[in-house]
């Protein structure tokens with residue numbers, strides 16, 4: 001049975017898993033779970049991942065959620081090139097350091113921009129106040145600065161000379177606010193040069209294909225039937241109000 005991947009490319013962690021599998025020629029069956037359509041809450045998908053979040057995979061009778069667990073599982077199982085998840089103890093620790101940090105930093109702040117600029121106005125019918133947006137932007141700035149100064153430093157990639165899972169997980173998160181219309185690369189030459197290197201390593205075609213959905217998301221969300229998006233209201237109320 002071919003490996004099944006449950007994904008929606010709107011989602012940052014889904015994009016990292018997708019790009020990694022494609023770039024490494026790992027065969028898989030793409031199972032679309034439409035987040036905007038609320039398909040993550042369906043009973044069938046709950047059997048794959050009971051927390052109703054993508055990405056998730058099924059490999060035979062083994063189901064796994066959480067992008068980082070999935071990426072490292074794939075790297076080990078398919079013995080991908082060492083640079084992705086280095087066997088050298090300290091290089092691997094450097095990758096793990098980034099993977100551990102990003103959840104509550106860039107991931108949270110980049111996602112928040114997307115929710116505040118794109119999702120909330122459509123679902124709730126109100127714009128988020130300038131002050132709130134400014135607070136989120138400030139948090140995002142801090143994370144971007146740390147990525148430049150602590151994680152990339154003067155190296156081509158986060159773990160050194162070669163691309164690793166850390167760079168992949170970083171780029172997909174950084175592209176989320178870009179999808180909300182915020183050009184985070186403007187005025188950041190170091191970050192832009194790193195983005196170009198990551199894109200070149202992944203391959204421009206695959207990079208663009210994986211990000212096409214998020215880069216056209218403003219239009220897609222605007223054209224969605226607002227009544228279908230009410231499924232997000234409780235989540236928004238809990239997270240933002």
Ligand SMILES: N[C@@H](CCC(=O)N[C@@H](CS)C(=O)NCC(=O)O)C(=O)O
Pocket residue numbers: 010011012013014035040052053054055065066067068
């Ligand atoms: N820590 C998880 C996060 C997964 C996650 O938050 N997925 C989001 C999309 S980016 C999701 O499925 N959300 C659906 C929902 O909460 O309804 C990972 O890295 O895989």
